[in-house]
Amino acid sequence: MPVFFAFASVVLYALFAYDLVRTEYTKLIILYALLFVVFYQLLKRHSGNFKLLVIFSIVLRVVFLLATPNLSQDFYRFIWDGRMILEGFNPYLFTPESFISMGQFPVAQAQELYQGMGTLNASHFTNYPPVKQIIFMIAAIFSGKSILGSVVVFRVFIIAADIGTLYVGKKLLEGLKLPVHNIFWFILNPFIIIELTGNLHFEGIMIFFLLLSLYLLHSGKWKTAAVIFALSVSVKLIPLLFLPLFLQYFLKNNQSIDLVKNGSNSSSTSPLSFTKLIGFYGIIGITNLLLFAPFYSSEFIYNYSKTVGLWFSTFEFNASLYYIAREIGYRLTGYNEIAIIGKYIPLITIFTLLILTFFRKNTTTKQLIVSMLFAVSIYFFISTTIHPWYLATLVILSVFTNYKFPLVWSFVIILSYLAYANSGNTENLWIIAFEYLVVYAVFIWEVFIKKDHREAVFQIKKC
Incomplete structure (x- = not known):
């Protein structure tokens, strides 16, 4: 059964990551429903095998590693902001549209990024807090001329944060005398894997800092907890x-x-x-x-x-x-x-x-x-x-x-x-x-x- 669940999950996530357009709503609903069925059966049958579920948690995220997000366009703006910082611009002071409308291309692949993010996003100032901007900049450093390369950098950060959430969440569950396998209702949830690892939303990094802050506070380390809580706010408000x-x-x-x-x-x-x-x-x-x-x-x-x-x-x-x-x-x-x-x-x-x-x-x-x-x-x-x-x-x-x-x-x-x-x-x-x-x-x-x-x-x- 574990082999079956592993194979079924990998195939379904691969189809979701590499063979789905968000307008294909029938395929979208069917794949999502099947993933939830497998997810529920996996936890129901193997909740006691913590190491097995940890392996599944990592492998299923790695499936998305080279996939371009197919349900969200936000990552194009992430890349734009990061490259703007490297070019010496303050991303909070300029909209992408203000450059493109004047025929200016301040960053590599500017036209492609502008078209990818859409006119609604491009016409507004960025609202992403500074910790996110730092990660955007790191992606620009390592992949300043490749959209897919930047996507991979973002995904590595998000996967690392989820692994951190898995570790800290287990520790906090133990401290609260709750079943440690509860953490997999988050970590193995198809919604979490698709929206965070797949679509590159940074809630996962915010959640890691928030959970770490709660764990430190529960342990009596309120000063360190405050610093970590601030980092959480500086990812998402x-x-x-x-x-x-x-x-x-x-x-x-x-x-x-x-x-x-x-x-x-x-x-x-x-x-x-x-x-x-x-x-x-x-x-x-x-x-x-x-x-x-x-x-x-x-x-x-x-x-x-x-x-x-x-x-x-x-x-x-x-x-x-x-x-x-x-x-x-x-x-x-x-x-x-x-x-x-x-x-x-x-x-x-x-x-x-x-x-x-x-x-x-x-x-x-x-x-x-x-x-x-x-x-x-x-x-x-x-x-x-x-x-x-x-x-x-x-x-x-x-x-x-x-x-x-x-x-x-x-x-x-x-x-x-x-x-x-x-x-x-x-x-x-x-x-x-x-x-x-x-x-x-x-x-x-x-x-x-x-x-x-x-x-x-x-x-x-x-x-």
């Missing part, structure tokens, strides 16, 4: 959502006692406090300022904030509750009110974070991770744009909880790619409705109906 949730963890955490009982060095596990919380936030802030400093200018601040704001006021893709609000806006005014609706998304997100921070127990690492899971879930539920790879954060957090709705979502999210089945790349709202009907059904059942989960969710802080 999403971990900023979690900062308020650390309040109770630092003020009322009794983890140091547990660590001392287990024979840990008491000097490195001294009780956390409000002073250390301020230090934790301070280290994160200073580290990020230092990372952004080489790119700083007044134009950078304006361009970066403007580009990030587009996700709330302009872009729409695979949304759920927002589409309902948009339809109500159409009925009332006859117009798309995204600019108005988008202003409320940060407010609702902040309100949710305040509830999770002050009215839910977050004094242990397990409780903290559950709150993180709900914070990101609610943010995604109300967002205007949910690209498939965003869900990687939900999937890794679910590994350390009893919740499975992120895994279900990682399966049905493939339906969002059906938008590319037509020339206008327009979404079929009935398909989106079906996707979220499944997700919300599982979410409601796990959170509000299933007894063991309700006990975990509603561990409200006693006043």
